[in-house]
Amino acid sequence: MGKMMAISYEPIGIIHSPFPGIENVPIQPTAAAGILGTVEVFAEFAAGLKDLEGFSHIILLYHFHRVTQSRLVVTPFLDQELRGLFATRAPARPNPIGLSVVKLLSIEANVLQIEKVDIVDGTPLLDIKPYVPEFDHYKVERTGWLAAASRQVGGKRSDDRFG
């Protein structure tokens, strides 16, 4: 397989939120308590939502559509130092895929009501997966530069540095 293999995806829906632009968005779902949004899954994929309402939390994978260029070294929102991109959750990635775990409040037909939304309005949705502690909780030994910084996430909002 060559390096230049292209992988092509299409949005399966759109995420709606109170955040019209990339500035002033909570920088993780943990900083987005009480913030409501909706996920509109396109009708042709609605059959795949069966059984999803049994889960209180879901993983959303989405395309950071407002990122205009990727970088390999960034100064993250939570730090003043330059960090390797893959050691951060910054949006300006070679493949700008975002990951958020949100609270699922309800599903009506193809529309999901969600809470803890840290996502820009209009973001193209790529995938939904159930969040399950048995698969998603790991006991870690080290969290690198984020060990100190992640405790400050609560009050932090984004700016336009990754536009």
Added chain:
Amino acid sequence: MGKMMAISYEPIGIIHSPFPGIENVPIQPTAAAGILGTVEVFAEFAAGLKDLEGFSHIILLYHFHRVTQSRLVVTPFLDQELRGLFATRAPARPNPIGLSVVKLLSIEANVLQIEKVDIVDGTPLLDIKPYVPEFDHYKVERTGWLAAASRQVGGKRSDDRFG
């Protein structure tokens, strides 16, 4: 934005594992203790690995390259019932993006040694993110059909149903 917007990604590396095909693979990292693999990040992205070695666990996002068709309703490995695709972690997704949290053992230049590998050899890598309990641990109220089934994940291996 129309529904037909195409999103194009390119692999940033290749995941190597002891699993040459889609059969007999652990179905979650939790079922893959002691299984070693490597991640070869292409040289042009190696600068983005700075600071990553500080993290004991990392999130790999990758392309399920062996999936030939997506389905909206599947019988998962852990169940005998038909379930909505988005309520499962099955690979046969509209956008076949896989997500695994693996243990990071070491990094040398552009090669990562990893453990708890539940991924087919040769899988194209899309993204690496640091795994941080402050962002990735959620207290859930409900895990739907997986509440009972997920406890059986330890001894389970895949078969060829999603090829």
